[in-house]
Amino acid sequence: MGNSGALDGFRALDLSRITAGGRTTQILADFGADVVKLESPSSPDPFRHWTMVTGVGADDGATVDDLSSTPFRTVGRNKRSMGVDLKAPQAREIVRRLVAQSDVVIENFRRGVLERLGLTFEQLRAWNPRIVLLSLSSQGETGPTASYASYGVTLEALGGLMSITGYEGGAPTWTTSKLNYPDQAVSLLAPGLAVWGVMHARATGHGIHIDLAQRELVTSLLGDLVVDYTMTDEVPVPHGNRTPGAVDFCVRCAGENHWVAVSLRSDDDCARLAAILGERDPTGDELQRSLGERLAARDRFEAVRWLRAAGIAAAPVLAGYETEEQFPEFFVSVPGPDRVENQFGWPFTIDVEGAATIRAGAAHIGQHTGEILAELGFSAGEVESMSDEGVVFGAAFAREGSE
């Protein structure tokens, strides 16, 4: 896989799974890093068979293979795949050579797994003194809850986010597996940390272990509320869509689940809205109610144009699947197993031609095992032997290609 891009020359060994790790290494790969994803076929990335969100999977009657999972085909793009049984003694030499040629190893296992695999940071650094280990842990490496199992909702609860998200007077609300906000936040921050770590290691000659605690990131994103509490003793609680200094709300329009989001930032905004509604000195709640009555039978786009013409900040509430039509410039074409797919590109742009590109779709497990083993200096005979013994998987791809 010929790479260029902003991260040309950056090499990552990807031991991560599911969203937080997969999305982190996907951005690195999108911007030109050589990302080698290592999986054991007996314990592949669960994302390859993910049914949690829509239930589509092995029971739906469709052909199911390791690229059947819709989300995996996004996070798996631009990466090379190696199939290795990490528990096999012979695998250790493979991993040693991979680490020796990598800049960073990225993982998000439960704490203790790296130790059981014999891949502690001390061991990695013994193989490569400049290696960076980026751990995306749930609670951090230490502390009484370091061993906690967690998914997104666990982190939203323990991180404080749920305590400030919810309808007025209602129960705490989580973002559900459809969004899974903590994982997405990690996947925006972690790539930068990985790159910084590698730059630091190259400058100093010493590798480092960076541990990003996902729960702590959730709380960091509420840091302003923590400070406000310590200065005022007022515990923040959910207020629906209202926030300090703003009256934000949604009103329903014509059509199923069609809404308009309105933002009032000043008394002048309120006065303008009151004027077009024919209201006198209304409160924010009264404005929302009155506007809701006015817009109930109107198309949401038409409603937005009407509000904006009056100088009111308004936008249609789009579903995620509508963003492709409204903002096509955000999307890229990615080769899929049976057709080209339209996927969201990247969260930021760099104004250099070719800084980020799509070079390949997601790979089958072990699709690049043969070529990578050859790069690592293993002979054809050694590769065949390890394949026959079940140490490596997918090497047949390379053999078939060379015959």
Added chain:
Amino acid sequence: MSGGQNALRVVEIGYHPATALCGKLLAALGMEVSRLDADAGTMEASRPSDFTDNSSFESHRRLYLDAGKGAAFASTRSPSGSAALAADVLLASDPAVLVGGKSVDALRTADPRVVVAVADERGDSADVEGPGIPDTGFQAMALSGFLSIVGEADREPLRIGGSQAEYATALSLFSGVLFALYRRDASGTGATVSSSALRSLAYMDWKTEVYHEREGKRLVRGSRTGPAVVRCLDGYLGLYYRPEDWPAVKEVLGLPDGAAERFATQKRRDDDRDAFAAAIEAITIAESKHDLCSRLQARGVPAGAVLTVSELLEDEQYASRGFLQAYPSPSGRWFIAPAMPWTIDGARELPVDGVGGGAER
């Protein structure tokens, strides 16, 4: 790369939560971060009537975003302000901002090595017609799909609490800046990094789009299956469990035989969701969320107590890791704020030997 003689210099042009958080993150990695304010020291005026006096919250937010920075603030009109423009990284919230009469594009032309990062709410769609360009974080949530996917299906779309639109932009810019600096080490030239709340939030809501594009499924907000948020004696518990965790959940909660039989399968629990939640809450309402969380986690069930902001300050995990730290405010009163959410070689501080990487100028 860490602080010191060769530390990279970052200048925030004006104040915006997105660029301020990005600057805070870069400062934590040893970069020297300063800010140019058009009028140093001014604050937004509070607004009367329906508008909560926001000036204290906004001042507290600034305390958080500037904590840990060795930030120097200067006016763009002052000599020190102009000198401060000799930076490795410029963070701007508006691509049209002028600094000393120069646009950010002109600054890049004057210094090809500088990395400029712009939190541009106009995104890449300055000329597009259609739903328009978001004016606020709430609007960006609306246009990105973010708002539509949170809350209950039959109720108003719901924002995620806090300043997530601005902070998501900050995280995007942070990674973009580091990528551009990496590239500069090899190429010798800077770049312009752009992001926006719209782009960042839409990127985060990617699953809604891919499931529709590939499977024709339209994800709607809310969840009537799987995990539940249940009331306890002292608040709420996020009772998240996988199907294989159900035996442990039953045992920890002490679910009566009748209820255990009635809700023996995931399908039954989902089909009769309200009754299931009521049966669970009949038990949890008499128990502490902290105790339940500990007991469930001891069995490998990924449940989580819903902690309030005040409870975060009392949390043993955070205390043991030194995550919440005290800082002095300009008024002399001390406040508590989260540290950076990462450790390096087990420590919150940067490695002592981390010097170097500063750009030759």
